[in-house]
Amino acid sequence: MLDTLNELIKTGVSRRKFLAGVGASAGTLAAVNLAGCGGTSHAKSTGTGSTTYTDADILNFALNLEYLEATFYLYAATGAGLDASDTTPGSASSYQTVGTVTPGDAAAVPGLTAAQQAILNEIAFEEQAHVRFLRSALGSAAVPMPDIDLSFFGPLAVAATITTAATGDGSFNPFSSFDYFLVGSFIFEDVGVTAYSGAAPLISPAGVSAGYLTAAAGIMAVEAYHAGYVRTSLTGRAIAAGSESAYPYLAAANLVEDLRATLTVGDSAAPSTSGSVETLLTLPTSLTTPSSIVAASASDAVGFARTVNQVLHIVYGSPTVGVKSGGFFPSGVNSIFATTSA
Amino acid sequence: MATQETQILDDVIATSRRRMLTLGLTSLAGVAVGAAAPFTNVAAASYTDADILNFALNLEYLEANFYYLAAFGTTIDKANTASTAAGAPLITLSGTVGTAGTVSGGSQVPFTTIQVASYAIETAVEEGKHVQLLLGALGSSAVAQPAINLGTSFPALAAAAKIPGGSGFSPYASDEAFLVGAYVFEDVGVTAYHGAAPLLTSSANLTTAAGILAVEAYHAGLIRTTINYIDPAGTSIASYTNLISALRASLSQAGLLGAAPSAYDVNPDDFGLANFSVELAGGGGANATRLTDADSTNVIAFARNTTQVLNIVTGGGAVNGTTQVSPAMGVFFPAGLNAGPNGFR
Numbered sequence: 001m002l003d004t005l006n007e008l009i010k011t012g013v014s015r016r017k018f019l020a021g022v023g024a025s026a027g028t029l030a031a032v033n034l035a036g037c038g039g040t041s042h043a044k045s046t047g048t049g050s051t052t053y054t055d056a057d058i059l060n061f062a063l064n065l066e067y068l069e070a071t072f073y074l075y076a077a078t079g080a081g082l083d084a085s086d087t088t089p090g091s092a093s094s095y096q097t098v099g100t101v102t103p104g105d106a107a108a109v110p111g112l113t114a115a116q117q118a119i120l121n122e123i124a125f126e127e128q129a130h131v132r133f134l135r136s137a138l139g140s141a142a143v144p145m146p147d148i149d150l151s152f153f154g155p156l157a158v159a160a161t162i163t164t165a166a167t168g169d170g171s172f173n174p175f176s177s178f179d180y181f182l183v184g185s186f187i188f189e190d191v192g193v194t195a196y197s198g199a200a201p202l203i204s205p206a207g208v209s210a211g212y213l214t215a216a217a218g219i220m221a222v223e224a225y226h227a228g229y230v231r232t233s234l235t236g237r238a239i240a241a242g243s244e245s246a247y248p249y250l251a252a253a254n255l256v257e258d259l260r261a262t263l264t265v266g267d268s269a270a271p272s273t274s275g276s277v278e279t280l281l282t283l284p285t286s287l288t289t290p291s292s293i294v295a296a297s298a299s300d301a302v303g304f305a306r307t308v309n310q311v312l313h314i315v316y317g318s319p320t321v322g323v324k325s326g327g328f329f330p331s332g333v334n335s336i337f338a339t340t341s342a
Numbered sequence: 343m344a345t346q347e348t349q350i351l352d353d354v355i356a357t358s359r360r361r362m363l364t365l366g367l368t369s370l371a372g373v374a375v376g377a378a379a380p381f382t383n384v385a386a387a388s389y390t391d392a393d394i395l396n397f398a399l400n401l402e403y404l405e406a407n408f409y410y411l412a413a414f415g416t417t418i419d420k421a422n423t424a425s426t427a428a429g430a431p432l433i434t435l436s437g438t439v440g441t442a443g444t445v446s447g448g449s450q451v452p453f454t455t456i457q458v459a460s461y462a463i464e465t466a467v468e469e470g471k472h473v474q475l476l477l478g479a480l481g482s483s484a485v486a487q488p489a490i491n492l493g494t495s496f497p498a499l500a501a502a503a504k505i506p507g508g509s510g511f512s513p514y515a516s517d518e519a520f521l522v523g524a525y526v527f528e529d530v531g532v533t534a535y536h537g538a539a540p541l542l543t544s545s546a547n548l549t550t551a552a553g554i555l556a557v558e559a560y561h562a563g564l565i566r567t568t569i570n571y572i573d574p575a576g577t578s579i580a581s582y583t584n585l586i587s588a589l590r591a592s593l594s595q596a597g598l599l600g601a602a603p604s605a606y607d608v609n610p611d612d613f614g615l616a617n618f619s620v621e622l623a624g625g626g627g628a629n630a631t632r633l634t635d636a637d638s639t640n641v642i643a644f645a646r647n648t649t650q651v652l653n654i655v656t657g658g659g660a661v662n663g664t665t666q667v668s669p670a671m672g673v674f675f676p677a678g679l680n681a682g683p684n685g686f687r
Binding site: 074077078080081082083086114115117118119121122124126128129130193197200201208213215218219220222225226227228229236239240284286287288289290291292294295297299302303304305 | 424427428429453454456457459460461463464467468469471472474475532536539540545548549550552553554555556557558559560561562563564566567568570571574617620621622623624628629630631632633634635636639640641642643644645
């Protein structure tokens with residue numbers, strides 16, 4: 001992957017050129033007011049059809065995802081979502097309507113130990129902090145929270161063929177127990193890592209100077225800490241249970257990976273095959289077998305990245321091109337990248 | 343392939359990043375939101391991506407050898423039955439820049455739980471792949487593996503951290519001790535890659551560094567989660583993490599050489615597993631774990647510059663008062679790191 005690094009430097013292949021893969025020339029500059037962001041538009045490598053975007057567009061896309069994650073974790077930890085003051089639009093945003101949350105079965109997860117509750121509290125707090133950080137960084141350009149549908153977990157589980165038989169006790173509801181919560185959070189965490197990893201190199205030179213690349217990399221690291229926690233928990237509890245049949249949540253998580261791979265158009269190789277951006281969980285059965293906590297390429301253990309478009313397909317729950325809403329976002333994301341394009 | 347336009351863009355990218363290093367932080371617009379990038383404490387801005395990757399390679403040599411020894415009882419350049427069975431890459435030590443050293447100390451951990459053993463094996467394989475990747479990327483520019491101390495370094499560090507019985511500490515003694523040893527490294531790897539990523543000028547290198555950063559954070563999350571599950575009350579090994587993090591924060595702070603801290607250099611810039619109080623939507627404090635090592639406000643992982651990282655892995659060898667000492671030597675790197683003429687050591 002890096003064999004030609006010196007040639008890349010010498011020949012001046014820009015990182016945006018590298019990512020775009022095609023020579024998209026700089027288009028007309030979009031007039032987006034930014035507070036604290038570089039306002040220069042640049043041309044694409046998001047995997048969507050948009051031809052120009054600003055750093056604010058990148059950060060606002062991330063903000064949509066953080067709204068979703070924070071809402072999910074806050075419900076799981078406390079039984080309620082974000083404070084209203086954390087969902088409002090910036091004065092200069094093109095989106096001025098604050099969305100509503102369809103909670104479905106969302107509620108504080110019952111039956112937690114004190115240690116488990118403290119973990120849920122931590123993740124909820126951290127995703128809430130990311131919402132607040134991005135809103136602060138975007139200032140008047142911040143988009144409001146879009147409509148969020150937490151009842152989508154049910155249809156998603158059906159699509160992933162997570163059945164009662166797969167999990168052993170009732171229909172899929174991530175708010176019904178700690179183990180179901182782990183599977184629910186598993187839907188998001190690896191995706192969050194790859195979304196930031198894919199978005200970070202899109203930030204403009206001005207945004208790099210302004211520290212946004214560093215911030216994005218730092219948030220990505222936090223998402224990876226969370227993903228490490230979720231995958232470690234699922235693996236550790238399966239080891240403790242002794243078999244996959246005794247702990248069906250491990251298999252359920254892998255079904256989520258299969259579904260994500262199916263939805264991730266353009267990179268839909270089955271998990272653990274060449275070209276995949278998924279690493280299936282495994283059940284170590286002896287002191288000499290490795291676990292599979294880290295989601296990374298099998299060849300060189302480098303974490304994956306997804307394009308904006310690939311992330312959209314997952315959160316909309318649709319592999320179809322031209323879709324602008326659905327899944328967790330019944331009215332779409334508040335973003336110029338709202339429509340799937342490939 | 344490259345057009346004039348992309349060449350200009352690349353120059354802009356490179357220039358803007360280099361300027362970050364030399365101008366310091368006050369000129370950066372991002373300070374307002376606490377998103378300023380850290381900068382390295384080097385006089386000349388003449389280093390290359392290869393110098394940054396070589397700095398990372400030194401750290402990967404350290405981590406990979408630790409995990410290979412713990413999981414398999416061998417170093418990265420010598421295969422045995424266990425490393426072969428696990429599919430761990432056998433590393434050809436092809437780096438030639440600097441002075442090649444030997445790895446001392448370390449032995450296979452007598453693991454008793456599948457959880458910890460399987461995590462050790464997975465991590466060893468992944469760190470081995472990182473060494474392999476960097477060696478391949480750097481080619482003839484790669485640094486040699488320096489002298490690495492994985493024996494007496496741990497009790498020295500444990501004693502400095504005031505871990506009970508620290509002078510007799512061995513990370514190879516048990517599952518729990520291994521987790522504490524691994525804890526010493528993982529969060530540091532996150533901060534090192536986080537600090538280095540924005541300094542890279544090549545897009546391919548940035549993408550790869552971001553991917554390795556994610557993997558280091560997965561590892562750190564894995565280690566912290568496992569320690570939390572074993573000691574949720576924080577009465578044994580989880581309490582040691584607080585001591586280790588406090589020591590790292592102290593060494594990191596000294597690595598700033600008296601410079602004003604940035605948003606990422608707040609002191610402490612490292613937190614152990616002790617629970618803390620958070621405020622969730624709806625108001626009211628809640629008790630939370632610290633499975634993530636990040637600041638309490640924006641919850642963005644910490645970044646460290648190369649001097650801060652050097653001061654940690656050499657146990658204070660990079661700093662004398664407010665003066666940088668180079669090469670930094672001590673603890674894990676008794677003869678210092680290897681680097682090219684403009685590299686970091």
